Amino acid sequence: MNALAATNRNFLHASRILGLDSKIEKSLLIPFREIKVECTIPKDDGTLASYVGFRIQHDNARGPMKGGIRYHPEVDPDEVNALAQLMTWKTAVTNIPYGGAKGGIGCNPRELSISEQERLTRVFTQRIHDLIGIHRDVPAPDMGTNAQTMAWILDEYSKFHGHSPAVVTGKPIDLGGSLGREAATGLGVVFATESLLAEYGKSISDLKFVIQGFGNVGSWAARFIHQRGGKIVAVSDITGAIENPDGIDIPALLRHKEANESLKEFPGGDVIDPNDLLVHECDVLIPCALGGVLNKENAADVKAKFIIEAANHPTDPEADEILSKKGVVILPDIYANSGGVTVSYFEWVQNIQGFMWEEEKVNRELNRYMRKAFSDIKGMCKTHGCNLRMGAFTLGVNRVARATLLRGWEA
Numbered sequence: 001m002n003a004l005a006a007t008n009r010n011f012l013h014a015s016r017i018l019g020l021d022s023k024i025e026k027s028l029l030i031p032f033r034e035i036k037v038e039c040t041i042p043k044d045d046g047t048l049a050s051y052v053g054f055r056i057q058h059d060n061a062r063g064p065m066k067g068g069i070r071y072h073p074e075v076d077p078d079e080v081n082a083l084a085q086l087m088t089w090k091t092a093v094t095n096i097p098y099g100g101a102k103g104g105i106g107c108n109p110r111e112l113s114i115s116e117q118e119r120l121t122r123v124f125t126q127r128i129h130d131l132i133g134i135h136r137d138v139p140a141p142d143m144g145t146n147a148q149t150m151a152w153i154l155d156e157y158s159k160f161h162g163h164s165p166a167v168v169t170g171k172p173i174d175l176g177g178s179l180g181r182e183a184a185t186g187l188g189v190v191f192a193t194e195s196l197l198a199e200y201g202k203s204i205s206d207l208k209f210v211i212q213g214f215g216n217v218g219s220w221a222a223r224f225i226h227q228r229g230g231k232i233v234a235v236s237d238i239t240g241a242i243e244n245p246d247g248i249d250i251p252a253l254l255r256h257k258e259a260n261e262s263l264k265e266f267p268g269g270d271v272i273d274p275n276d277l278l279v280h281e282c283d284v285l286i287p288c289a290l291g292g293v294l295n296k297e298n299a300a301d302v303k304a305k306f307i308i309e310a311a312n313h314p315t316d317p318e319a320d321e322i323l324s325k326k327g328v329v330i331l332p333d334i335y336a337n338s339g340g341v342t343v344s345y346f347e348w349v350q351n352i353q354g355f356m357w358e359e360e361k362v363n364r365e366l367n368r369y370m371r372k373a374f375s376d377i378k379g380m381c382k383t384h385g386c387n388l389r390m391g392a393f394t395l396g397v398n399r400v401a402r403a404t405l406l407r408g409w410e411a
């Protein structure tokens with residue numbers, strides 16, 4: 001099932017549980033605005049290359065729209081649409097005053113030089129600058145983009161609108177980025193995991209972990225799990241997968257990744273088939289890469305007892321059903337990975353106030369937001385007798401529906 005069909009299905013399930021009016025339901029399903037732009041740039045060799053960029057703004061009932069920008073060859077409008085909708089529920093689950101949006105360009109950043117990436121980012125910003133803004137829509141990094149990408153967007157946007165650090169989050173600290181933002185999604189994943197495990201009388205140091213994806217989210221999550229005594233027995237990235245039943249030395253792997261392209265040459269692990277990673281023996285599986293990786297082909301073979309959805313939409317609804325029947329507990333994406341957007345919110349607040357927080361304050365506040373959201377989700381699970389995914393969806397959808405009704409539709 002494609003990402004949009006799956007996201008709509010989860011939304012509709014939550015809407016039925018909540019008994020939402022069909023008019024509200026319809027208005028929340030349709031995105032506020034869909035932007036599709038052509039971006040042509042000169043390549044370093046003088047030839048021209050054209051790319052398609054998207055920004056889907058799903059909903060703004062609770063505040064400015066918020067969400068990352070992804071550079072990946074498989075970016076397509078349906079997936080960006082689904083990811084934008086997930087942002088609307090995510091910002092509501094964590095109760096920060098935003099709506100949801102997502103963007104992307106269909107390109108392979110690994111095949112673009114830094115100057116080509118810069119030109120592409122600047123052209124994309126020229127195309128969308130009138131439709132984003134500090135109180136309108138605030139982009140951030142996602143797969144294939146990073147703080148440098150945000151710096152180029154900030155610079156290009158500021159040429160049209162004056163210096164505007166709060167127009168993007170996840171930017172470099174020197175340009176007004178927040179301390180702790182780079183690590184925030186991974187740290188939030190770990191706070192969320194601790195909240196879940198506590199319900200089962202377990203802690204990270206008791207358990208074995210498998211992590212798919214070793215980029216921003218995966219590598220920070222791995223670092224914090226390792227620091228807490230968790231044993232990470234297998235990891236993968238786009239270049240391949242490795243295992244070590246005694247636990248991978250994560251600080252050594254991070255040093256290896258700094259110096260080498262490929263994870264496979266890391267001497268502290270044995271190479272395994274990346275297709276086996278998700279069904280590797282472990283207690284906790286953390287997908288930190290692409291969507292739809294857990295599906296009806298592999299769900300029955302998953303060995304983990306807990307799945308923490310650090311990636312967006314890693315579990316297809318068919319896999320969801322198979323895994324639930326097996327008794328696997330899934331912590332859903334719209335909560336598990338909300339640490340990134342939560343610290344993006346702190347960054348935006350700091351920019352607007354013109355005041356910088358200490359990293360200790362950022363992390364303390366992140367922990368507080370993550371724990372409150374978990375307790376709110378559990379409350380919805382209890383009220384509606386549902387699983388954690390529906391607990392999170394009903395929490396988010398209900399908050400957005402209430403804001404929508406309060407604002408009304410008078411033209």
Ligand SMILES: NC(=O)C1=CN([C@@H]2O[C@H](COP(=O)(O)OP(=O)(O)OC[C@H]3O[C@@H](n4cnc5c(N)ncnc54)[C@H](O)[C@@H]3O)[C@@H](O)[C@H]2O)C=CC1
Binds near residue numbers: 143185238290341
């Ligand atoms: N960066 C952030 O703050 C947030 C990211 N997310 C989600 O987390 C996921 C990862 O995002 P980032 O870490 O930011 O991206 P990234 O671009 O920094 O890293 C992605 C990682 O996934 C790996 N990867 C790509 N294809 C793979 C495959 N087929 N098999 C195994 N590994 C593969 C890459 O090699 C890389 O290690 C995405 O789903 C994103 O939407 C969610 C919330 C916030």
Ligand SMILES: O=C(O)CCC(=O)C(=O)O
Binds near residue numbers: 138141312337
């Ligand atoms: O930090 C942000 O604004 C958005 C992060 C994001 O794209 C996500 O949570 O999926």
